[in-house]
């Protein structure tokens with residue numbers, strides 16, 4: 001793991017957006033298309049605000065979430081809503097959204113179709129992850145019902161996940177998809193998450209799911 005510490009959050013968000021933009025640009029130049037996977041939650045909005053204005057061939061970029069809460073897009077908890085409002089706007093409005101949500105009662109009702117969409121854009125060119133203070137990443141929560149299976153190398157690309165800490169049912173990219181990404185960044189803020197990350201580095205993924213990806217990740221942190 002490479003750890004980057006920034007003087008403040010604003011600087012970190014800006015630099016990270018520039019970094020992601022240049023990595024997507026490299027992939028677009030060499031392959032003609034690129035895929036980007038990003039977290040929802042409360043941290044990455046400012047990265048999206050800068051990235052959405054990047055001069056990239058967005059029409060050839062596929063954007064997918066790391067995970068989604070099983071709520072419709074009119075909910076404030078919808079990560080898809082955050083994506084539409086903060087990332088898929090401006091220049092980036094030309095990108096293709098790979099959905100992780102469908103209007104169905106449970107994740108299981110839609111997962112096969114959603115997984116097909118995801119599989120068409122693997123491996124992920126640039127993966128940005130968040131992390132909770134409980135050491136979850138994407139919706140790989142400690143103690144979640146399907147965690148053990150989702151950490152296996154032969155896991156399907158997408159799995160449904162339920163955990164007490166998760167609130168509503170979730171759908172998440174699984175460990176093999178995260179690990180096959182070409183570039184991996186983790187964005188965290190504050191002392192509590194920094195301590196959690198240091199703890200995770202010494203634990204097995206079943207206890208600290210973010211540990212499954214740490215050895216190949218660039219971690220970006222600011223107070």
Ligand SMILES: O=C(O)[C@H](O)[C@@H](O)[C@H](O)[C@H](O)COP(=O)(O)O
Pocket residue numbers: 038039040041042043044066067068069079129130131132136137138139
């Ligand atoms: O849907 C989600 O909740 C996310 O994708 C999740 O994995 C997130 O990155 C962490 O929970 C951190 O969330 P915060 O940035 O809100 O602390």
